[in-house]
Amino acid sequence: MIKMSAGERVEISLKINGKVYEERTEPRKLLSDFLREECGLSGTHVGCEHGVCGACTVLVDGAAVRSCLMFAIQAEGADIQTVEGLAKDGQPHSLQKAFSECHALQCGFCTPGILMSAVDFLDSHADPTTDEIKEMLSGHLCRCTGYKGIIDAIEQAAFRRKEGENVNGSGDTI
C-alpha cells in the first residue's frame, strides 16, 4: 500500500486526448477535479460526486469511468479521453452531430458524460437495440430532455456507423 502524508504532492504522468500531461497534485485529488483544475479541461462536468449522475464520465483506457469516483493518482500512466478530444481535424464526431440533429441536449451540462459513455457503448455494441441504449443511459441523469432525443441520437449514430461499414467496409465512422 502507498503511504502518503497530508499535504504531500505527487507527480502524475498520463495521456489525455493524445497529449502527455505531467502534473503535481495532492494524492486525494479526484480525477474529475484534476482534469478540470490541473489540466484545464473543463468540459468534464461534476454533478453529484457520488457516482450516480454520470456527468463526469470519461474514458480511461477505453472504458467509460466516473471520474468523480477515482483519484487522479489512480490514473497514472493511463490513456484518457474526454469530450474535448471527440472531434478530429475540426470534424465533429458522429455522436456530436447526431446529438444536435436529434435535439439530444438542452442545457448541455450532462452531455459530455453521456457522449463519452455512448462512445464506449457503440464500440462494443455495433447494432444496439433501443432497450440496450436505455440500459446504458440509465447510468446518467438528464433533467432537461426526458431522454428521448438522446436515445434517438445514439440510434442514429449507430445506424450511420453501420451504413458506413456497408458502404466502404472499412468500419470507419462517417
Add this chain to the structure above:
Amino acid sequence: MKQNRIGQPMARVEDARLTSGQGTFIEDLNPLPNIHHAAILRSPYPHARIKAIRTEKAERMPGVKGVVTGEDIARMTVPFPVGVTAPVKYYSLAVEKVRFVGEPVAVVVAKNRYLAEDALEAIEVDYEPLPAVVDIEKALEQDAPLLHDEVGSNIANHRFFDYGDVDRAFAEADHVIKHKFRFPKYSATPVETYGVIAQYESSGNHLTIWSNFHGPFTLQSVMAAALQMPSNHLRIIIPKDVGGSYGIKSGVFPYMVLMGVVSKKLGLPVKWIEDRQEHLTASSSGTDRVTWIEAAVKLDGTVTGLKMKMADSVGGYIRAPEPACLYRTHSNSTGAYRIPNLHMETIAVMTNKSPTGLIRGYGGQQLYFPLERIMHMIAEQLGMDPADVIRRNLIQTEEFPYTTPSGGVYDSGDYTAAFEKALEMANYREFRERQAKAREEGKYLGIGLACIVEPSGSNMGYITIALTPEQRAKSLPKSGSAEGATVSIDPMGGIAVRISTTPTGQGHETVAAQIVGEVLGVDPQSVRVIAEMDTLTSPWSVASGSYSSRFASIGSSAVYKAAEKVRDKLLNIAAEQLKQPPAALDIENGKVIVRDDPQQQLSLKRLIGSAHWNPQGLPSGMEPGIHETAFYSMDNALPPDENDHVNGSATYGFVADAVTVEIDADTGEVKILDYFTVHDAGKLLNPLIVEGQIMGGLVHGLGGALYEELAYDSNGHFLTGSFMDYLCPTATEIPDVTIKHFETASPLTPLGAKGLGEGNTMSAPAVIANAVADALSPLGITIDSLPLTPSRIWSMMQDAHKSTKQSKEVPI
C-alpha cells in the same frame, strides 16, 4: 434560407459548444485572479438554538483565510424582504437559531475547496435542540412547535377569496363531493448545482456577483435590500451556460448575498460551488401542499362551484418569491372548466424543512392533482364516464376570450377538439373493453385523463394577491411582464442580439436568431446572440429572467420588436436612397428591394454602412449607428382589482392527457403503457425545441408522480440526501409518449405564440394518479397522495385485500 425561419425546426446554435466541452458554466469561470474557495457548515438539526460557535481552530488551519458566522451576517445585512406581512427574519446564514437540516451556519474560505472542507470539521457549534414540526396540519395546530417567535404562529400568509355565489351553488347542488389531497415536496435537481463567485471592492463599495441564477427579476432588488447597497452597486452577471434550473436555481440568491458578505469581510474574491448533498438538503424545492377540495355538482355532472383550502409548506423561512406558489395559478384555479363559483382559502405555513421557491409548473401540479382527481371522483360517484364529466364542463371554443371567476382571461383555445383528439389517440372505448377483460384475468389496467390550462408569462401583479386589497392600496400597484432585448449591427454588417431572458437550456439563442433572421431577411446562422446577462449592461426590467415559460410569449416578442426597430431604420435609409416610400420596400436575402420593381435594390451591407461610415448621408434627423432596444409587456397584465380579480398570466395554453397503466399485482409497480398528450401552445416558434421542452417537462411530472420526494422523518431529519435516495427518472423509466399539437394562435402576442414546457409537469402527476386510481378501483383504493411508489401501492393493495377478506368473514 427560409428553412431556418420562425416556425422551422432549426438545429440549435448552442449545441456545437455544448457537445465539445466548450460551454462556459459557472464552475468553469475564473473571471478574476486570486479567487479563493468557500465551503459551508450546515445544521445537523431541524430546529435548535445556537448557543456558541467556536471558529479559532478552523481559522488557524493551513490555507484558511477566514470564517464567517451568523453574527457577521446579522451585522452586515438585514433580513431579506418578502411579500407577506408576517415579520419573518430570514438571513443568508442562521442567526441565533437553525430551522431546518442543512441550514447554513458558517462559511470557511481557503485556498482551495479541499482545504476549506477540512476546516469545516474544526468548527465547533453548541446547539440546544428544540422540538420540530414537518407536517403541514400539525404545524397549523395551536400548540405546534413555533419556528419564529416574532410571528406568533407558523402561518406566514393567510387569505380567503370568494368569487360568484358559492353558498348558493353548494345549496343547490345535487351532490357535494369532497376529499383531502397531499402533494409531496420535490425538486427538479438540475445536474449542475448552485455556484457563486463574488468580488467586493471596498474602494467604491461595489459588489460583483457571478452566479447561475436565472433572474434578475424581482430578486435583484431583494438582494440589494438585504445587502443595503444601492442597486447599481450590486452587479450580477449570469453566464451564458446554466446547467438546468427548472425554477430551482432562483433559490441561489441567498448564497449570492452570503458570498458577497464573505468577500466583503475577508477582502478576497470568493467562489462557492454547492455539492449534491447540499443541493438536495438545502437548496430549494416546490412546496408540499394539503388541499381540501369540495365540488358542487349537478345530477348531469355539471360542476357549479368549487371550494379549495390549500396549505403550502414553505419550509423554515418564507422566502421570496413565496408565497407565490399559492397564487401563481390563482387566475386559472378552475382549470379548463366553466365553474362560475369559487371559494379559496390559502395558507403558507412554515415547517422545519428546507425553504421553497420556483419549480417547473409552479403551483400547477399542486392545483391540478386535487382538481383533476376530483373530476374523476365525481364520475365515479355519479356512475358516469370520466370523459363525459370532463366534456360537460370544458370551456367551449365560442366562449374565448373566457374570463375565469378569479379574473384570468384565457386568450384562445379549442379545448374540446384537443380533448377528443387525446381520447381518439388512446382508443379510449377499446381500452375500456381491454380493461374489462384484463380485470377478469386479475390484471389491473387503468386509464387516466386530465385537461389542464397552462399559464405562461406571469403578470408581476399576481404575487400581490397575497396581500389584502387594503394592504395593496398602501403601495404602488404592480403589473406587467416587461422584458427587453437589443439588436445591433456593427460597421461591417455583423448582427448581434442581446437578450436578458437567462436561458437555462431552452434554446433562446436559437429562437432569437430565427426571429431576427426572419425580420431582417438574413440567415439566422449569421446572427450572433449574447445570452450572458449583466445587470449593468443588459436591457432588463423587474420581470426579466427565465420562469413561467415567458420566453415564447414575452421574451421573443421583445426580440421581435427590437428587430422591427432595426428593420424600420434600414428601410427608412433605403427609402431615401431608392426614392420610394418605406411601405413599398421589402427586406429579404440580405437586400432591400422595391416590391413592385425588384430590379431596384440595395444590399443591407450598404445600408448598414451608411449608418456607420457615412452618417452625414442619412435621412435628416436620423441618429447614426444601428443599436435598438425594445421592451415588451403584455397589455392584459393589470394589477389585481379591489375584489381580488387578477389576470395572472399573459397567455394560457392547453394540455389534454390520456395515460394508460398496468399495476403489477405482486409488486405494486406502476407500468405506464402509453402516454398521449395533446398540446395547444399557440403558434410554435421552433418545433424541434418544442418537442424537447414537452418531453423534459413530462418526465419531470412523471418523476413527481412516481419517484421523487424530498422526504423527512417525523422529527424533521432529512432522508434523501443523495441520488441513491432521491430517485430521478432515468431512460429505462420513460414510457412511449405521443405528442400532438393544435396551434390556436394567441391573439395577444405578435407571433401568436404561448409559453410551453411546463404543462405536462402540471398534468402528469394528476393524470397518472387518475390512471392508477382507475386501475385499482375494483379494490376500492383511493389515490390522494404521491409519489406512487411500488411500496405504497403494494401496501394499499394488501390493506384492501385484507379488508375485503375481513368483511367477508365478519357477518353483519
